[in-house]
Amino acid sequence: MIWSAVASEARHRFGLFLGHSKPKRRRRFALPAHSINKMNLKDKSAIVTGATKGIGRAIAAALVGEGISVCISARNQGEIDAAVQELNRSDHGKAIGFVCDVRDYDQVKALIDHAAKELGGVDILINNAGIGMFETVAETSPEDFREVLETNLFGVFYCCHEAIPQMKRSGGGYIINISSLAGVNAHPRMAAYNASKFGLNGFSEALMQEVYVADQTHPTS
Ligand SMILES: NC(=O)c1ccc[n+]([C@@H]2O[C@H](COP(=O)([O-])OP(=O)(O)OC[C@H]3O[C@@H](n4cnc5c(N)ncnc54)[C@H](OP(=O)(O)O)[C@@H]3O)[C@@H](O)[C@H]2O)c1
Numbered sequence: 174m175i176w177s178a179v180a181s182e183a184r185h186r187f188g189l190f191l192g193h194s195k196p197k198r199r200r201r202f203a204l205p206a207h208s209i210n211k212m213n214l215k216d217k218s219a220i221v222t223g224a225t226k227g228i229g230r231a232i233a234a235a236l237v238g239e240g241i242s243v244c245i246s247a248r249n250q251g252e253i254d255a256a257v258q259e260l261n262r263s264d265h266g267k268a269i270g271f272v273c274d275v276r277d278y279d280q281v282k283a284l285i286d287h288a289a290k291e292l293g294g295v296d297i298l299i300n301n302a303g304i305g306m307f308e309t310v311a312e313t314s315p316e317d318f319r320e321v322l323e324t325n326l327f328g329v330f331y332c333c334h335e336a337i338p339q340m341k342r343s344g345g346g347y348i349i350n351i352s353s354l355a356g357v358n359a360h361p362r363m364a365a366y367n368a369s370k371f372g373l374n375g376f377s378e379a380l381m382q383e384v385y386v387a388d389q390t391h392p393t394s
Contacts, residue, residue, distance in 0.1 A: 214236075218241065218297070219241050219298070220246065221236070222284075222299065222300055223247055224243075225252040225253055228351060229351075232299055232301060236299075237263045239266065246272065246275075249272075250272050269291055271284050275302045281332055281335055285335040289339050294339065296343070296347065298332055298333070299351070302324060303369075304321060307363055308362055308365075313364070325366070326376065348380070350376075352374055355367050357374065359371075
């Protein structure tokens with residue numbers, strides 16, 4: 174994957190706190206820093222998609238370092254095994270792994286079920302798995318365009334669709350979707366990636382309006 178075109182971008186993280194009421198202000202779609210600091214991470218469990226390398230791997234390491242039990246996923250079993258072994262060198266949380274192509278709904282269902290069973294629930298979902306493609310629209314094949322959208326957008330929908338009922342059953346949770354500045358700035362040769370990340374931002378904001386609760390007395394706050 175070629176990330177050089179977006180290498181200087183900051184990461185946009187969309188934190189979504191599960192609940193039932195709507196936010197007071199329409200565009201308050203990122204968790205404010207003070208809320209993140211108040212997150213009670215003790216005994217929590219998390220899924221990080223695309224966590225065998227790059228940003229996802231770093232997020233998984235940070236979560237394990239906080240004492241969280243983490244299920245990492247990606248498509249390559251050998252790379253998952255190596256990452257799990259490395260993550261479990263921490264004295265704090267623990268890591269398990271599960272092969273899952275986020276483009277495949279049945280595999281996503283199996284991932285969420287596996288994590289919930291092995292870790293006792295899913296409190297935090299980090300939708301990180303993503304791919305870039307940097308070609309003109311004329312150069313981009315329909316298959317490539319579909320692969321970008323299916324990974325960066327449909328994959329996030331599948332994971333949220335399966336994880337939200339689990340989170341609601343256990344009283345709440347956090348969903349963080351890894352977007353990009355390419356979700357707010359369009360560039361030539363980035364139409365597929367732009368489409369996926371602009372779409373992801375809209376999806377994340379709509380989802381936040383469905384599930385966000387600001388009540389800091391909520392069990393998971
Ligand atoms: N790097 C940047 O400069 C940058 C900037 C802004 C935003 N981002 C976003 O940050 C996220 C991570 O980027 P990164 O640079 O860390 O990526 P990366 O180093 O290429 O790692 C991507 C991870 O996702 C996995 N993955 C890819 N396709 C997948 C699929 N269909 N199903 C499941 N897992 C899949 C990969 O493993 P397998 O290939 O083995 O499945 C790998 O573990 C992406 O959403 C990206 O859009 C990155």
